[in-house]
Amino acid sequence: MSTLIGKFKTKRKPSSQLINKSTPYLYMMPAMIIMLGMVLYPFMYGVWLSFTNMSLTKFFNPDFIGLRNYIRLFQDGVIFSTFNRTIIWTFVNVFFHVSIGLFLAILLNRKLPGKSILRVLLIIPWAVPQYISALTWKSMFNYSYGAINIALKTLGFTPINWLSDPTMTFVGAIITNIWLGVPFMMMIALGGLQSIDASLYEAAEIDGASNFQKFKNITLPLLKPVMTPAIILGTVWTFNQINVIILIAGGFGNEKTQILVTEVYRLAFNFYRYGYAAAYSVVIFLMLLVFSLFYVRKTGIMKEVD
Amino acid sequence: MKKNLSSHFEKNDSKLKTILIYLILIVFVIISVYPLLNVFSVSLRSNDSLFLTDLKIIPDNWSLDNYRKALFEKDLLIWIRNSLAVSTMTAITGLTLSASAGYAFSRFNFYGKKTSMMLFLVTQMFPAPMLLLPMFIMITKLHLINNFFGLLIPYTATAVPFTVWLMKGYFDTIPKSLEESAYIDGCNSFTAFYKVILPLATPALAISALFAFMSAWSEYIVAQIILRKPDLITLPVGLVQLQMDFTAEWGVYSAAAIITTIPVVILFVSLSKYLVGGLTLGGVKG
Numbered sequence: 001m002s003t004l005i006g007k008f009k010t011k012r013k014p015s016s017q018l019i020n021k022s023t024p025y026l027y028m029m030p031a032m033i034i035m036l037g038m039v040l041y042p043f044m045y046g047v048w049l050s051f052t053n054m055s056l057t058k059f060f061n062p063d064f065i066g067l068r069n070y071i072r073l074f075q076d077g078v079i080f081s082t083f084n085r086t087i088i089w090t091f092v093n094v095f096f097h098v099s100i101g102l103f104l105a106i107l108l109n110r111k112l113p114g115k116s117i118l119r120v121l122l123i124i125p126w127a128v129p130q131y132i133s134a135l136t137w138k139s140m141f142n143y144s145y146g147a148i149n150i151a152l153k154t155l156g157f158t159p160i161n162w163l164s165d166p167t168m169t170f171v172g173a174i175i176t177n178i179w180l181g182v183p184f185m186m187m188i189a190l191g192g193l194q195s196i197d198a199s200l201y202e203a204a205e206i207d208g209a210s211n212f213q214k215f216k217n218i219t220l221p222l223l224k225p226v227m228t229p230a231i232i233l234g235t236v237w238t239f240n241q242i243n244v245i246i247l248i249a250g251g252f253g254n255e256k257t258q259i260l261v262t263e264v265y266r267l268a269f270n271f272y273r274y275g276y277a278a279a280y281s282v283v284i285f286l287m288l289l290v291f292s293l294f295y296v297r298k299t300g301i302m303k304e305v306d
Numbered sequence: 307m308k309k310n311l312s313s314h315f316e317k318n319d320s321k322l323k324t325i326l327i328y329l330i331l332i333v334f335v336i337i338s339v340y341p342l343l344n345v346f347s348v349s350l351r352s353n354d355s356l357f358l359t360d361l362k363i364i365p366d367n368w369s370l371d372n373y374r375k376a377l378f379e380k381d382l383l384i385w386i387r388n389s390l391a392v393s394t395m396t397a398i399t400g401l402t403l404s405a406s407a408g409y410a411f412s413r414f415n416f417y418g419k420k421t422s423m424m425l426f427l428v429t430q431m432f433p434a435p436m437l438l439l440p441m442f443i444m445i446t447k448l449h450l451i452n453n454f455f456g457l458l459i460p461y462t463a464t465a466v467p468f469t470v471w472l473m474k475g476y477f478d479t480i481p482k483s484l485e486e487s488a489y490i491d492g493c494n495s496f497t498a499f500y501k502v503i504l505p506l507a508t509p510a511l512a513i514s515a516l517f518a519f520m521s522a523w524s525e526y527i528v529a530q531i532i533l534r535k536p537d538l539i540t541l542p543v544g545l546v547q548l549q550m551d552f553t554a555e556w557g558v559y560s561a562a563a564i565i566t567t568i569p570v571v572i573l574f575v576s577l578s579k580y581l582v583g584g585l586t587l588g589g590v591k592g
Contacts, residue, residue, distance in 0.1 A: 023495050024419075027410035031403040031466055032422065038463035039429045042440035049440060059443075104334060107327050110316045120575050121335045124342060127574035129524035131542045132563050135549045136341045139348075139556065147344050179337070187578070240434055242527055247546065264435035269531060274439060281436035292428070 043285075049278035056272040069279035078255060078263075079283065086239065086259040089174065093238045096178045098231060101185025106219075108186075109193040119190075126183035134247035137176040138163070141248070163248075166256035173248045173257065177241060185230060192226035193219070232295050239288065260284045342567065349373065349560035372561035382562050384537060385544035392454050392540060393522040396461040400518035401511060404466050408473025409499055413482070426467040434527065442531050456532045457540075461522040469514035476510035477503065516577050523570065541566055 050069055054062035073079055104122060108115055125133065140147045141162035149159035162172045196218065204214050242261050249257040258266065261284065268277035319327075343363050350368040376382045410416070411423060441460055450456030480503060488498035504511070526542035533539045539547075545566065548559040 021416070024410040024414035024416040027406040027414075027499075028422065031407035031470060034403060034459065034463050034466060035425060035429060038441070038459055039432065039437065040425075042437045042444060043432065045444065046436055046440040049443070054443075100334075104331070107331055110319075110327070112316075112324075112327065115331075118331050118335055120578070122331075122338050123575065123578055124338050124571060127571040127578075128342060128567050129520075129542070129570060131524060131526040131546065132345075132567055133341065135546065135559075136345050136563065139549070140341060140344060145556075147340075179341070183338075240432075242434055246527065261435050265438070265527070268435065268439045268442075274443070277435075277439055281439065285432070285436055288432075 046278050047282055049275055050282045051279075052275045054274040054278075056274075059274075062275065065275070069276050070283070072276065073279055073283065079260075079280070082255075082258055082260055082263050083287075085170070085256075086261075089170075089177075089241075089259050090235060090238045092174055093177050093181060093241075094231065094235050097181040097185045097234055097238075098227070100178070100182045101187075102189045102223075102227075104182070104186045105189035105193055106215075108190055123183040123187060125179050126187075130180065130243045131247060133180055134176060134244045137172065137179070138248050141172045166249075166254040169249050169254070169257045170245075173245050176248060177238065177244045180244070181234065181238065185227075185234065188226060188230040189223065192223045195226070196222045232292075236288070236292070260287075342571075345560045345563050345567075348557055349564050351557055353557065372557040373565070375558045376562040376565065380548065380558060380562065381536065381544060382565065385539060385541040386566075388454075388538060389523055389541040392457050392461070393519045395454070395458050396465060396522035397515045397519040399458065399462045400465045400469055401515050403462065404469035404473050404514055404518075405504065405507070405511060406499075407466075407470045409477055409503065411470065411474040412477035413485075426470050429463075429467045438528065438531070441528075445532060451532055452535050452538055453532075454538075457522075457529060460528050461525060462518070464525075465518035465521050469517055472514055472517070473507070473510055476507055480506050513577065516573065520570065520574065 049062075051064055051066060052058075052062040053065045053068075108119055108122075112118075128136075139145075141149075143149060143159060143161060143163065146162070148162070152159055160168055162168050200218050200222075201214055204218060209217070239259075240261050241259075242265060245257060245259060245262045246265060249262075255263070255266075260280075264277050264281045264284065267273045267280060271277075316324075347363045347365060349372050350370070351365045352367060352369050352371060411419065437460075445451060445456045448456075484502055484506070485493075485495075485498045488502045489495075493501065524542065525540075526546060529540045529543050530546070533543060545559065545562055548555050548562060
């Protein structure tokens with residue numbers, strides 16, 4: 001490296017000799033090596049795996065079997081219902097994250113004595129490690145001793161079989177995940193709201209705008225650049241959320257409670273069908289790729305990077 | 307006095323509206339806090355009142371017996387030690403990598419910049435299990451199963467994309483003229499970076515370190531497939547094992563969960579202001 005720097009030193013003017021062409025790459029390299037080694041390489045390895053029949057018994061001598069995993073995947077057909085469930089999971093979660101988060105942020109963005117204490121208490125679900133939240137909700141869903149059924153009984157409702165009925169387990173996982181994700185959106189929205197110039201509202205008020213008009217014409221458009229990346233990120237996080245379902249339904253849980261990513265986890269680590277699981281995850285990746293390309297194009301998120 | 311009080315509130319709000327706002331906020335606060343209070347409540351119950359079905363937070367005849375059991379009869383201390391080691395290593399490596407990469411993205415134009423920034427963004431979109439399986443096989447073949455290095459590398463790789471963006475956003479707010487004057491004083495690029503710019507970026511560094519630390523501290527799925535030996539497992543793996551034996555260990559699990567959670571919550575809450583600043587900065591500035 002020193003010879004490279006030396007070469008530039010002799011060629012360049014004094015002011016620019018300090019920053020030569022290799023400097024940015026030196027700063028970048030360590031992070032890049034980790035990313036390539038831990039993301040890109042495993043990714044390509046995974047694609048290769050998807051064309052093999054690797055399993056626990058074929059761990060060191062997998063055969064190349066072409067597209068057979070993919071064909072079987074679509075013949076089995078379970079992926080279609082899991083796909084539908086994943087869409088419901090993602091949509092319901094993100095919808096409530098954003099709407100409740102925005103609602104709370106608007107309430108907190110007013111002059112309100114004691115609001116900083118309220119805000120701190122409201123972000124607690126974000127601060128608790130995810131696995132603890134999931135386990136805690138799981139215990140609250142317990143049929144006889146869980147807080148939720150006790151509360152339901154107290155209110156005169158019949159208790160629900162949260163953890164033995166697959167549909168209710170899935171609903172329980174959604175409730176848990178909504179609880180988990182609201183604070184992130186709330187804080188992002190709050191940050192966005194605070195950056196809006198108060199004089200805009202004053203001007204609107206002078207013009208006689210109603211609260212709803214102010215919200216629609218000032219708040220929403222000015223929040224958009226802050227919320228759009230957060231919503232994209234939130235969507236991807238929710239789509240890929242594995243902890244909540246795995247921990248609430250249990251790794252061996254019923255297939256009717258699984259979303260795409262947890263199904264891959266089950267196939268790989270409970271059934272040891274490595275090749276098949278790899279094909280499954282390639283299909284998921286392609287779905288996400290289409291989604292993110294669509295979003296990148298639609299929102300122009302990369303335009304500002306230059 | 308009256309005038310003073312009203313200046314604390316929004317000027318056009320009626321009393322009813324203010325009360326309603328407080329009421330709504332308090333309902334949401336209860337929903338946010340209750341699960342943690344519930345764990346706390348169970349952690350104070352003795353074995354014979356574990357399955358009482360009342361919703362009291364502080365039970366009658368409360369005791370700290372579950373805490374004693376968690377700390378001294380179970381392996382909680384070993385799990386904490388393991389988690390501390392892994393998370394600290396992750397924070398340090400993650401910080402080094404993201405500070406320097408973020409600096410490159412913020413200050414220089416170079417061939418492949420846009421592609422590499424895109425790469426960092428795209429990694430956020432990879433489904434975890436898609437990488438988990440090949441990673442597991444790679445780590446097995448590298449004989450890093452039951453080795454903290456087998457955890458450190460994936461943990462750093464997951465934390466880095468976000469912290470790089472965060473650092474870039476922060477460096478963008480520091481004027482370039484500072485480095486230029488450092489160059490005139492005879493610094494080269496690296497000394498200008500770590501002597502002038504890094505100290506100014508302390509808040510962003512703190513958030514990045516916290517983020518990397520917390521993501522490693524709370525990670526269950528990867529740890530669960532890489533660590534198999536009982537004396538090497540981290541907190542999440544240990545706690546999940548405790549919780550699996552629901553009826554026998556519910557109280558002990560709850561005590562352990564409280565011990566694990568409270569420091570993290572305090573740390574997180576006290577730094578949350580910066581965290582959000584960093585997030586929205588990253589959001590607006592790209």
